Amino acid sequence: MPDQPGARNPAAPAPASSDATSDATSDAAPPRPRRPWPAPLRRLVEANVAVVTFLSVFSALLLGGVLIIVTTPAVLHALANIVSSPGRALGVAGSTVGDAYSAMFTGAIFSPSSLGHAISTGHGWTATLTPISESLVSATPLILAGIGVAIGFSTGVFNIGAQGQLIAGALAALYAGFAVRLPIGIHLPIVVLAGAAGGAIAGWIPGYLKARTGAHEVITTIMLNYVMLNLLNYFLTTRPFQQPGQSNAISKTMPSTARLPHLFGSGLRVNAGLVIALVLVAAAWWFTRRSTLGFSFRVIGLNPRAGKTAGIDARRVTVLVLTISGALAGLAGMASLAGTDYFLSSGYGGNIGFNAITVALLGRNRPVGVLLAALLFGALEVGGRNMQAVTNIPIDLTSVIQALIVLFVATPVLVREIYRLRGTGDGSIQLSTSGWGG
Amino acid sequence: MAINDQAHDGARVRRPRSARRSALVAVLSASALGATAVSAGVASASSRTTRAARVAHASPFLACEVTDTGGIDDRSFNASAYQGLQLAKAADPAISFKYLGSTSTSNYTPNINTFIAKKCGIIITVGFDMASATQAAAKAHPSQKFAIVDFTYTPAIKNVLALHYDTNQDGFLGGYLAAAESKTGKVGTFGGQDIPTVTVYMDGWVAGVRYYDKVNHAHVVALGWTPKKVRTAGSFAGNGLFTNDFVNQTLGKTEASTLMAQGADVIFPVAGSVGLGAAAAVKQAGAAHYMEWVDTDGCISAPQYCSLFLTSVTKGIAPSVKAATLSAAKGTFAGGNYNGTLTNGGVSLSPFHDFNATIPAKVKAALVSLKAGIISGKISTDPDSYPAG
Numbered sequence: 001m002p003d004q005p006g007a008r009n010p011a012a013p014a015p016a017s018s019d020a021t022s023d024a025t026s027d028a029a030p031p032r033p034r035r036p037w038p039a040p041l042r043r044l045v046e047a048n049v050a051v052v053t054f055l056s057v058f059s060a061l062l063l064g065g066v067l068i069i070v071t072t073p074a075v076l077h078a079l080a081n082i083v084s085s086p087g088r089a090l091g092v093a094g095s096t097v098g099d100a101y102s103a104m105f106t107g108a109i110f111s112p113s114s115l116g117h118a119i120s121t122g123h124g125w126t127a128t129l130t131p132i133s134e135s136l137v138s139a140t141p142l143i144l145a146g147i148g149v150a151i152g153f154s155t156g157v158f159n160i161g162a163q164g165q166l167i168a169g170a171l172a173a174l175y176a177g178f179a180v181r182l183p184i185g186i187h188l189p190i191v192v193l194a195g196a197a198g199g200a201i202a203g204w205i206p207g208y209l210k211a212r213t214g215a216h217e218v219i220t221t222i223m224l225n226y227v228m229l230n231l232l233n234y235f236l237t238t239r240p241f242q243q244p245g246q247s248n249a250i251s252k253t254m255p256s257t258a259r260l261p262h263l264f265g266s267g268l269r270v271n272a273g274l275v276i277a278l279v280l281v282a283a284a285w286w287f288t289r290r291s292t293l294g295f296s297f298r299v300i301g302l303n304p305r306a307g308k309t310a311g312i313d314a315r316r317v318t319v320l321v322l323t324i325s326g327a328l329a330g331l332a333g334m335a336s337l338a339g340t341d342y343f344l345s346s347g348y349g350g351n352i353g354f355n356a357i358t359v360a361l362l363g364r365n366r367p368v369g370v371l372l373a374a375l376l377f378g379a380l381e382v383g384g385r386n387m388q389a390v391t392n393i394p395i396d397l398t399s400v401i402q403a404l405i406v407l408f409v410a411t412p413v414l415v416r417e418i419y420r421l422r423g424t425g426d427g428s429i430q431l432s433t434s435g436w437g438g
Numbered sequence: 439m440a441i442n443d444q445a446h447d448g449a450r451v452r453r454p455r456s457a458r459r460s461a462l463v464a465v466l467s468a469s470a471l472g473a474t475a476v477s478a479g480v481a482s483a484s485s486r487t488t489r490a491a492r493v494a495h496a497s498p499f500l501a502c503e504v505t506d507t508g509g510i511d512d513r514s515f516n517a518s519a520y521q522g523l524q525l526a527k528a529a530d531p532a533i534s535f536k537y538l539g540s541t542s543t544s545n546y547t548p549n550i551n552t553f554i555a556k557k558c559g560i561i562i563t564v565g566f567d568m569a570s571a572t573q574a575a576a577k578a579h580p581s582q583k584f585a586i587v588d589f590t591y592t593p594a595i596k597n598v599l600a601l602h603y604d605t606n607q608d609g610f611l612g613g614y615l616a617a618a619e620s621k622t623g624k625v626g627t628f629g630g631q632d633i634p635t636v637t638v639y640m641d642g643w644v645a646g647v648r649y650y651d652k653v654n655h656a657h658v659v660a661l662g663w664t665p666k667k668v669r670t671a672g673s674f675a676g677n678g679l680f681t682n683d684f685v686n687q688t689l690g691k692t693e694a695s696t697l698m699a700q701g702a703d704v705i706f707p708v709a710g711s712v713g714l715g716a717a718a719a720v721k722q723a724g725a726a727h728y729m730e731w732v733d734t735d736g737c738i739s740a741p742q743y744c745s746l747f748l749t750s751v752t753k754g755i756a757p758s759v760k761a762a763t764l765s766a767a768k769g770t771f772a773g774g775n776y777n778g779t780l781t782n783g784g785v786s787l788s789p790f791h792d793f794n795a796t797i798p799a800k801v802k803a804a805l806v807s808l809k810a811g812i813i814s815g816k817i818s819t820d821p822d823s824y825p826a827g
Contacts, residue, residue, distance in 0.1 A: 248566045350542020
């Protein structure tokens with residue numbers, strides 16, 4: 001719907017201008033029976049990025065609820081008798097879904113009762129703050145890897161290799177951790193830089209391959225994921241990396257001087273990795289919006305030909321983007337290693353590298369958007385854990401919810417139709433790309 | 439813009455109806471909200487009563503399992519440990535149990551912490567991967583009881599029961615049976631990962647094949663694992679086939695097909711649910727191709743392939759987890775290290791099921807005396823004790 005550019009920003013003179021557009025099509029003659037809502041309110045019911053995203057999350061949670069209902073035997077049993085006792089059937093369904101989501105909330109944000117207890121007695125603050133701390137911990141690597149992937153996407157470079165770059169960063173950070181003995185003030189920065197460097201190298205390789213040979217980065221980055229995964233398995237059973245006295249595939253542990261310090265005492269695991277992530281969100285915003293290099297990245301992303309005509313070296317940009325993207329993913333690997341895990345084992349990183357892609361899409365490739373998306377995903381994961389522990393509903397439900405959110409965000413037309421939103425600022429996911437193989 | 443134009447036309451022509459519709463939507467959504475509120479009220483009330491009821495008639499004891507990244511239905515040690523919890527509940531209805539799955543190693547510590555906060559009577563962690571997370575949690579919470587599957591702590595930890603199994607002992611019996619049943623003179627194995635908990639099986643299995651050759655002057659060759667010639671005691675090093683995965687069944691199919699292409703007619707996968715792929719390949723290969731299952735009795739955990747399984751080389755995770763849970767529930771829990779052997783029944787060869795009639799009595803008798811020999815220590819399960827192939 002590109003022909004109504006004004007709808008995205010219905011700013012100060014919005015009523016007039018948007019009336020003009022609608023009246024132009026609807027013949028203008030009869031005055032509307034009542035004035036539409038005042039601008040700020042109306043903006044809420046019009047389709048825009050924030051509204052569509054919010055409704056996508058809402059819809060995903062709603063469908064998740066349906067999923068809970070149809071997969072819980074007790075609920076199905078109650079629903080089977082819905083004709084004879086409808087109240088009970090709805091009650092059981094409602095309580096099951098309600099219990100699940102309230103467990104998710106208390107596990108991810110805070111539990112009201114625990115907060116009340118902490119406020120009234122002054123004790124138990126650690127327990128009260130643990131859920132939010134855990135959510136931040138699980139969001140931290142997603143933020144870092146997410147902005148890495150997003151910078152690639154907005155430059156038209158599909159970096160699917162965040163997983164491999166994350167492992168490369170973690171391996172480099174681990175090596176920097178155990179190979180030298182230094183005071184924390186020097187050691188920790190070296191570990192952080194090593195993580196970034198490891199990821200940067202793993203990102204530079206596909207960048208160089210693309211610039212030199214035209215090999216498509218989707219293929220090379222995916223393949224490098226497997227290379228890194230198996231390289232990790234190899235290192236874990238090899239002399240300098242393997243935990244001494246162990247024949248299992250487990251690495252040495254990070255010395256205390258190479259660990260990211262906890263921000264709020266040892267009881268809460270939230271650590272300096274979060275600070276690094278937040279600083280880099282700000283840096284990424286500045287870079288993409290304010291810097292010359294970032295501008296040339298965007299130009300190449302929006303229109304490579306125009307960029308080339310304007311004298312931007314597209315090859316250099318490709319190499320740089322993948323290197324930066326890889327460095328950020330490497331920092332994500334470093335942040336988990338030095339922040340919470342302190343050792344590596346096979347399959348390190350789980351799905352973080354792939355979730356980062358989802359987070360970048362949900363955040364629409366903007367640093368602040370990625371930050372919010374990562375916080376949401378982190379909270380969903382931690383909340384899902386509590387949900388399973390309390391209600392026995394498998395944590396896999398959270399993956400389904402995450403997938404549904406992205407599905408809805410990717411089809412804004414659907415969201416608009418379901419909720420009868422006006423306006424066309426659809427907030428769809430826009431990938432700047434010159435096309436597959438471009 | 440076709441859609442939008444239509445919408446505008448519709449709005450102009452049938453405005454009253456659309457207004458009514460939006461009013462209806464508003465009412466509906468309002469009533470829906472009300473209903474949610476009501477049902478939420480019902481929810482909390484009913485859940486409160488059920489919770490109260492639960493507390494009243496049962497369940498002061500909660501047993502909790504944290505799986506490793508293989509997941510709860512890996513048909514291997516995670517599933518076995520969970521089965522142990524089910525057995526414990528069957529033995530003592532006052533026990534209830536829960537589990538938390540881990541999708542990455544980063545989940546171990548928060549999963550354990552979640553269960554500590556839920557006041558679990560015992561927390562079962564599965565796999566050496568979780569050893570350091572378990573150790574750290576045990577140190578931070580000295581009154582919390584733990585049991586860890588497939589690990590040994592040196593020195594032992596007071597509030598952790600580390601469960602370890604000498605699966606080379608029953609692996610030896612499995613290797614002997616495989617060699618005895620092979621018509622092609624070749625048998626094959628592969629592992630999920632080159633780690634001791636896997637290769638200990640393969641070491642024993644290969645030793646069993648070599649032992650068969652030695653006592654029967656036969657020439658059965660074991661493919662897929664070559665134990666290293668000189669090893670330190672307790673290490674299970676060598677070269678072999680590994681899928682580096684415990685989940686992807688396609689890999690199991692590939693490895694089994696490779697082994698069968700080289701002439702092996704008995705396959706022993708040591709790779710969790712990857713073995714199901716091997717079973718599919720063995721089934722496809724048709725008559726006179728057999729398998730041995732690992733960890734659990736395959737005829738129970740994967741009954742669709744029971745007709746292929748000569749036997750299963752099992753590891754008594756379920757019984758030992760059950761025992762640990764019951765002891766914690768009774769208050770007789772003691773930490774330390776437990777070692778499952780043929781002697782204490784911690785490891786064993788499963789019944790022959792479909793092959794009970796076809797396996798010769800002579801072989802069965804040999805297995806019985808072998809078991810006695812291993813228990814008494816007269817027969818070594820070290821592959822180095824016997825000449826190779």
